[in-house]
Amino acid sequence: MKVLILGGDGFCGWPTALHLSNQGHDVVIVDNLSRRAIDNELGAESLTPILPIDGRLAAWLELTGKEIGFYHLNLATEYERFLGVLETERPDAVVHFAEQRAAPYSMKSPRHKRYTVDNNVNATHNVLCSVVESGQDIHVVHLGTMGVYGYGTAGMKIPEGYLDIEVTTDTGERVQQQILYPTNPGSVYHMTKTQDQLLFAFYNKNDSVRVTDLHQGIVWGTNTQETSRDERLVNRFDYDGDYGTVLNRFLMQAAVGYPLTVHGTGGQTRAFIHIQDTVRCVELALTNPPEPGERVRILNQMTETHKVRDLAKLVAELTGGQVALVPNPRKESPENELFVKNDLFLDLGLNPTTLSEGLLLEVTEIAKKYAERADLGKIPATSLWTQAQQAGVPELESTP
Amino acid sequence: MKVLILGGDGFCGWPTALHLSNQGHDVVIVDNLSRRAIDNELGAESLTPILPIDGRLAAWLELTGKEIGFYHLNLATEYERFLGVLETERPDAVVHFAEQRAAPYSMKSPRHKRYTVDNNVNATHNVLCSVVESGQDIHVVHLGTMGVYGYGTAGMKIPEGYLDIEVTTDTGERVQQQILYPTNPGSVYHMTKTQDQLLFAFYNKNDSVRVTDLHQGIVWGTNTQETSRDERLVNRFDYDGDYGTVLNRFLMQAAVGYPLTVHGTGGQTRAFIHIQDTVRCVELALTNPPEPGERVRILNQMTETHKVRDLAKLVAELTGGQVALVPNPRKESPENELFVKNDLFLDLGLNPTTLSEGLLLEVTEIAKKYAERADLGKIPATSLWTQAQQAGVPELESTP
Secondary structure, eight states, rough: OOEETTTTTTHHHHHHHHHHHHTTTTEEEEEHHHHHHHHHHHHHHSOOOOOHHHHHHHHHHHHOOOOOOOEEOOOOTOOOHHHHHHHHHHHSSEEEEOOOOHHHHHHHHHHHHHHHHHHHHHHHHHHHHHHHTOOOOOOOEEEEEGGGOOOSSSSSSSSSSSSEEEEEOOOSSSEEEOOOOOOOOOSSSHHHHHHHHHHHHHHHHHOEEEEEEEOOEEESSSSOOOOGGGGGGOOOOOTTTTOOHHHHHHHHHHHOOEEEEEETTTTTTTEEEEEHHHHHHHHHHHHSSOOOOOOOEEEEOOEEEEEHHHHHHHHHHHHHHOEEEOOOOSOOOBBBBOBBBBBBHTTOOOOOOOHHHHHHHHIIIIITGGGGGGGGGGGSOOOOTTTTTTTTTOOOOOOO | OOOEEEEETTHHHHHHHHHHTTTEEEEEEEOOOHHHHHHHHOOOOOSOOOOOOOHHHHHHHHHHOOOOOOEEEOOOOOHHHHHHHHHHOOOOOEEEESSSOOOOHHOOOOOHHHHHHHHHHHHHHHHHHHHHTOOOOOOOEEEEGGGEEEOOOSSBBOOSSSEEEEEETTTTOOEEEEEEOOOOOHHHHHHHHHHHHHHHHHHHHHHHHOEEEEEEEEEEOOOTTTTTGGGGGOOOOOSSSSTHHHHHHHHHHHTTTTOOOEEESSSSSSEEEEHHHHHHHHHHHSOOOOTTTTTOOOEOOOOOOEHHHHHHHHHHHHHHHOOOOOOOSSOOSSSSOOOBOOHHHHTTTTOOOOOHHHHHIIIIIEEEEETOOGGGGGBBOOSSSTTTOOOOOBOOOOOO
């Protein structure tokens, strides 16, 4: 299968590209390297020393004999060039990771809000519009987020994309319907993914584009079987206040002896998935495409739910670290429960990597190994949802 | 009340600006004159001879002594300049008409699809983002569309924005919820208005921005009390296949002896409102803003529903014109019923202008008066929803 990986230099995109290449698929990466540019902007960098994209691709070729193509291209602005790529490569599928993906970054300032909306909505629209213009039957696999649902329900498990409802007609009759789950995004970033859903639904309805939307939980872990093969292939590991996801931040904080910063009470329950399962899920989605004419297929790509404070406690116990409750820079419910269906991937054969098996390995093999590369000043989350919130800075003990 | 009219040179914006000015509000127009640029692109122009914006404003000042301000500004791209306008003008409210508003134009080509998404989503986001950044409590009134709902229901009247549903929990309990009505847009244009709804919901939740979203039906008619005062104030009248709305196209076709082009069977039921009622509704929305902390207020801005073929028949009877069934360039249901609630505006005192009273006047005072300005070649709807549709061109009788 020929697959384009849009955003294939990023945290999820890179290991996905290698995994699919290793499985024998013909892989081409399309990326404008925006994530590296944002590293420069924030003065932060991956804890792991990632190679430039050409070095990564050369290492993979040297190790495996498999060539991965690369186009340096801005999907949100270079429509005609991307259409040309579709015409040249004639892919069976595109996997669309090419969006700004950090909620705190999307709330950092008006400029960051505007960039996130402009970039994400136009990138997704350009993918769909160009697939239609190409005249090719290309399966679009998109990385969505569990955050489109919001984090509360009326008491039922969050379904996979579509909700069964009943409405009462004017004559008093009760009618069953199935609707796209009502969205409740918690940041500008999450909101763009709810806007993506509307783009998918329209292009699916009007142009019969086949779309699979993967509503992913928070990713943890760093490496996959492929990225572990050689240090030149290592995946990025973000620990800064904007791009570091919660569990990876705890691991790194423990490794460097920094307090594990829990926002508010830590009562937020979130869904999680290991990066190894991310790449497996994407391959399962690619090899099980929707039928022609099928509505947008939505799968919940997550394997476990946990409360943030429980994760902090677990990591603290494993490592001997300290937990610090800090102000929450986000405007969100302090406490929530979360129950999620993920039957579709389990039915397709996903065998999840659990937190209990992978966590300690991650601390020793990644966080401790690269701890000397950390810039502790980048750890606190300082992007505020509104002026009423405060940065998540711990009160560090000062030496008298 | 100080009010900014974004898109105040357009078909709805211009008469709204004059109406509010006449009611004693302090009105400032913000517009990039994109609608006039699209006239140039399409080689079409308003049937009525509209003055340039400066001539319009000078005529209004001369006639009434009331000054309307004007900023030539692209809302989708000139964020900083718009923020400066908010800081200079400190408006109580903005009325946001500044979006590409023709469904056929939005489906004309990939370029037109992309322009519509890019322009509309960024314009709306910039309005919200700048209102928050300004720190002012500005009421945002937005022109939405009935098209966000789609044109079918499960048997109940379309409510005003929010739908009462029941869901069944995992323990079998039935729970009542109220959700944003599930969207089903029929074009890229309509889809952007469903994306706007998500922007409003988020900025209302996160930043307490007060928003009123007006889901308007298809507008008919040309002039209002204010634009009728002098020919230099005349409103635009679009009759071309992209921008001409269905009833105005019928009126003009009848006036020039062109067949009344009904797409498909004409069984599509749509909601309508006269332009005079549009401007009254906007003022009612402005003078009845949501309370601080209130969710987005959504009102259905329409007064009647009709089947397209019934409208064609009515106009044909009034004028002695001929009805022609032509292929439908749109991908849509050939027949639908439509029942809509509009209690909120009726409760606020709206006294609708009905089709029966205004229609003939419109034919004689506008369509016949300016008939010699018409370019018959621009009448057929030729923008196709997919390659499977055909242009709405009638078979004109040829003289042997």
